[in-house]
Amino acid sequence: MTNSSIQAVIFDWAGTMIDFGCRAPVVALREVFGEAGVDISEAEARADMGRAKRDHVRALLAMPRIATLWAERHGVAADEDDVTRLHDAVEPKMRAAARDCARLIPGAAEIAANLRARGVPIGSTTGYTRPMMADILPLAAQQGYAPDVVVCAGETAQGRPSPLMMWKALVELGAWPARACVKVDDAVVGIGEGLEVGAWTVGLSASGNGVGLEQDALAALPPVERAARIQASATALLEAGAHYVVESVADLGPVLADIEARIRRGERPRQTAS
Numbered sequence: 001m002t003n004s005s006i007q008a009v010i011f012d013w014a015g016t017m018i019d020f021g022c023r024a025p026v027v028a029l030r031e032v033f034g035e036a037g038v039d040i041s042e043a044e045a046r047a048d049m050g051r052a053k054r055d056h057v058r059a060l061l062a063m064p065r066i067a068t069l070w071a072e073r074h075g076v077a078a079d080e081d082d083v084t085r086l087h088d089a090v091e092p093k094m095r096a097a098a099r100d101c102a103r104l105i106p107g108a109a110e111i112a113a114n115l116r117a118r119g120v121p122i123g124s125t126t127g128y129t130r131p132m133m134a135d136i137l138p139l140a141a142q143q144g145y146a147p148d149v150v151v152c153a154g155e156t157a158q159g160r161p162s163p164l165m166m167w168k169a170l171v172e173l174g175a176w177p178a179r180a181c182v183k184v185d186d187a188v189v190g191i192g193e194g195l196e197v198g199a200w201t202v203g204l205s206a207s208g209n210g211v212g213l214e215q216d217a218l219a220a221l222p223p224v225e226r227a228a229r230i231q232a233s234a235t236a237l238l239e240a241g242a243h244y245v246v247e248s249v250a251d252l253g254p255v256l257a258d259i260e261a262r263i264r265r266g267e268r269p270r271q272t273a274s
Contacts, residue, residue: 002119005263006182006256008175009115010123010166010199012050014098015186015208017108017124017145017249018136021218022186022209024097025049025127029060032089037073040066042212049209050187052127052159053094054087061086091131098128099135105207106215107250109144114253123149123169125193127159149173161192166199179268182259184252186210188240195241200259200269203237206230206247210237243269 015022026045033040040060048059060066061078070078115122124147126133133152140146149172156164166183175181183194183201186208194201205211210233211218218226234245244255 002121004115004118004120005180005260006120007177007180008121008123008170008173009182009184009256010125010169010194011147011249012185012187012190012208013124013126013128013133013136014101015049016105016184016190016204017112018104018140019098019101020103020105020207020248021212021214022046022049023212023214024094024101025053025056026212027097028090028093029056031093032086033060033066035089036070036086038066038069046209046212048189050127050160050185050189052153053090053129053132054083054153055159056127057086057090058083091129094128094132095135098132099139102136102139104140104143104145105249107248107252111249111252111256112145112147115256121149121173121175122147123151123166123173123175125151125160125165125169125190127153129153130155160187160189161196163193163196166193166197170197180263182256184249188236191237191240191242195269195271198269198271201242201244202252202255203234203240203242203245204248205234205237205245207249208233210234241270 011017014024026042029045030040044063048056112122130152149169151165151169153159156168158164178198181199183199185191186204191201191203211229237245246255
């Protein structure tokens, strides 16, 4: 029985609870495309971050610059067979990269412990497949984070920004109504997922894909540049419809308290970008 008006919190993984800067997918995707003879930039690798990796690969191949380079390199436009080959090549590299980037983001274990102490169910959705998560789950548990439910890419008919993964998580948790649940994510597609469900959405502007830097690298930036990059990330999340934006999961406590109060007052989250 929850001691909160919040019925569940559903977290993303990379850039939200682990892997400050969301580095692992970028490393794996750039390696695989490079091995296929097409170099992609970090910005290109990040453009569709948060989608299921098969959808992510498909989106990369559809980018005009990459599509042109692929056709020049291979003599023919990329097709679904190429999507499958690249995705299958990404999976083991993602598993290795994710394992290397599995350190919890500061504050993640603490917020999870606080929710757990109050009986709030914790779920997660991710663009990673189950094999990609195989090493992450025990490593996260050793650091103090073990959600009740993990829904991976490929376990629903469609991935984010569709609501299916989060719906599956809520069903498995037995959590309802969705208007009393919260989605926390660093990626625009994750905010879209939460809005489609009808939940409250919280974007994380500094720790994830929007800035894309490890914590030490972000701290080393000149203050003006650091602030500008975080603000640009926050703007994208707000434009996607996030109800709240904070820098990282470490800043989540006051936001959840505010959402709790709004739920108790009978408020409902808007379900589209304003």
